[in-house]
Amino acid sequence: MQKNDDVHWIGSTQIYMNELRKEFNVSSTSPIRTATVLISGIGYYELYVNGQSVDPSRKLDPGWTTYEKRTLMVSYDLTPMIKGGMNAVGVKLGNGWYSQEQYVPPSASEPNYGPPRLMFALSIVFVSSETMSVVSDQTWKGRQGSIVHDSVYNGEIVDSRNDRVDWAKVGFNDSFSLWVTPEIMQSPINVAANGQLSLQDMPPIRAGVDALQFEIDNPLNLENSYLSKEDLAGIQGGNLHDGGVLKPISVSTPVLGVHTFDMGQNMVGWCRFHFHGPRGLGIYIRHAEVLAQPVDSTKQSYGGIYTENLRGATQTDSYILRGDPNGEIYEPRFTVHGFRYISVYGSPVGLSVNDVECPVVHSQTTVKGHFASSNPIINQIQHNVQWGQLGNSMSLPTDW
Structure with missing residues (x-):
C-alpha cells in the first residue's frame, strides 16, 4: 500500500470505541466501474456496508501477528454493494490480540498494545475514469456499542440493550447513544524497526459451513x-x-x-444461544473441556464443569437481555473458546438442546484426502488428530 497522508488510524483513548460509522455521497453521473477497500481493524474487525456484513462467515480478522513488525490489512471488492447516492459504512472493533490483557507475565512479555483502532481506505473508480476516496479520518463517528468488553481468553460481556439494528445504514439516527469524533491514533507499526503494513494472504478464519471444504466425498459414501x-x-x-x-x-x-x-466433541469456537427473559437480566456462560470429577470423600459428582486447567482464562461470556418477547439470539463476535461442555447460569426459563448450536471455528481449510482402517482404535486416533489440527489452526498454529 502506498503511503497516503489522508488515511489515519482512528479510535479512542477515552472510551471503548468499538463501533465506527460514516455516510458518504457517491456521484450518479457515471456508473461505478470498481469499488475496492483496504481495511485493517486491530485487534479484530467486522465490516458492514449499507447495513450488510461484507463477509458474514469471516471471523477474528485480521490474522494474529507481532503488530509492530507486521500488521495485516484485507482487501474487499465492494462494487456490488456501493451505489450512486448516499452510502454508509460501519466497522465493529474488538481487542483481539492487540490487548495487554492477553499478555500476562511471566508467561509472556507485555507489549504496549491497545486500545483497538481502524485503518480504512475505499477507492471508487467510475466508468468516466473519475475517482473518489473514502478514508478513515475525523469525519467518522464512533461509540461504545453493546460489547462492553471482549477478550480472546476471557470472553465477552454484552449488553444487548445497546444494540442498534440500523447503525450501519444510511439515515441512521440514535437518540439514546452519544456518537463522538474519533481520535487520530498512533500506527501500530514501528517504522523505525522496518515494520510494515502487509496484505493478508493467509486463509481467513471462518465459522461454520464455510470453514471446511472437501476435495473428496464422505468416505462413508x-x-x-x-x-x-x-x-x-x-x-x-x-x-x-x-x-x-x-x-x-x-x-x-x-x-x-x-x-x-455436552457437545459430544472437544471443539474450538463458540455457541449461538436462543434466550428468553426480561429486559436487563444477565445470563452467564462458562466453557470447559471436562466435567468435574467425583469428590474423594463421597465419591459423588454434582455434574459441574472443571475449569482449574484453564490457568486463569475465564472462558466466560456474559449476556444482558434486551427483553425481546420473541426471544433473542446471542453469538459472540470477538472471542473464541476451547470446550466440550457449556454451563449456562441464570436463564429464567428452561433450556433444551434446541436452544444451542455451536459453529466450529478455524482457518479456512480444504481436506485433500482421507484415511480409515478396519481398526477402531486407529480410526478414533485419526478422528482426534483431525479435530485437534483444525482447532489449533487460527491464522497460525496455536495450542488451544
Missing part, C-alpha cells in the same frame, strides 16, 4: 470401499461432514438455575 459403514460407525465425537455446526447431545441441570450442555 465411497463406492467399492473395502470398509463398510459398520467399520467406521464406532468413532466417537463430531462428524466433520455435518456442516461445521455441532448440536448438543445432552443437557443436564446439576444444580438449580444451571444448564450444562
Whole structure:
C-alpha cells in the first residue's frame, strides 16, 4: 500500500470505541466501474456496508501477528454493494490480540498494545475514469456499542440493550447513544524497526459451513470401499461432514438455575444461544473441556464443569437481555473458546438442546484426502488428530 497522508488510524483513548460509522455521497453521473477497500481493524474487525456484513462467515480478522513488525490489512471488492447516492459504512472493533490483557507475565512479555483502532481506505473508480476516496479520518463517528468488553481468553460481556439494528445504514439516527469524533491514533507499526503494513494472504478464519471444504466425498459414501459403514460407525465425537455446526447431545441441570450442555466433541469456537427473559437480566456462560470429577470423600459428582486447567482464562461470556418477547439470539463476535461442555447460569426459563448450536471455528481449510482402517482404535486416533489440527489452526498454529 502506498503511503497516503489522508488515511489515519482512528479510535479512542477515552472510551471503548468499538463501533465506527460514516455516510458518504457517491456521484450518479457515471456508473461505478470498481469499488475496492483496504481495511485493517486491530485487534479484530467486522465490516458492514449499507447495513450488510461484507463477509458474514469471516471471523477474528485480521490474522494474529507481532503488530509492530507486521500488521495485516484485507482487501474487499465492494462494487456490488456501493451505489450512486448516499452510502454508509460501519466497522465493529474488538481487542483481539492487540490487548495487554492477553499478555500476562511471566508467561509472556507485555507489549504496549491497545486500545483497538481502524485503518480504512475505499477507492471508487467510475466508468468516466473519475475517482473518489473514502478514508478513515475525523469525519467518522464512533461509540461504545453493546460489547462492553471482549477478550480472546476471557470472553465477552454484552449488553444487548445497546444494540442498534440500523447503525450501519444510511439515515441512521440514535437518540439514546452519544456518537463522538474519533481520535487520530498512533500506527501500530514501528517504522523505525522496518515494520510494515502487509496484505493478508493467509486463509481467513471462518465459522461454520464455510470453514471446511472437501476435495473428496464422505468416505462413508465411497463406492467399492473395502470398509463398510459398520467399520467406521464406532468413532466417537463430531462428524466433520455435518456442516461445521455441532448440536448438543445432552443437557443436564446439576444444580438449580444451571444448564450444562455436552457437545459430544472437544471443539474450538463458540455457541449461538436462543434466550428468553426480561429486559436487563444477565445470563452467564462458562466453557470447559471436562466435567468435574467425583469428590474423594463421597465419591459423588454434582455434574459441574472443571475449569482449574484453564490457568486463569475465564472462558466466560456474559449476556444482558434486551427483553425481546420473541426471544433473542446471542453469538459472540470477538472471542473464541476451547470446550466440550457449556454451563449456562441464570436463564429464567428452561433450556433444551434446541436452544444451542455451536459453529466450529478455524482457518479456512480444504481436506485433500482421507484415511480409515478396519481398526477402531486407529480410526478414533485419526478422528482426534483431525479435530485437534483444525482447532489449533487460527491464522497460525496455536495450542488451544
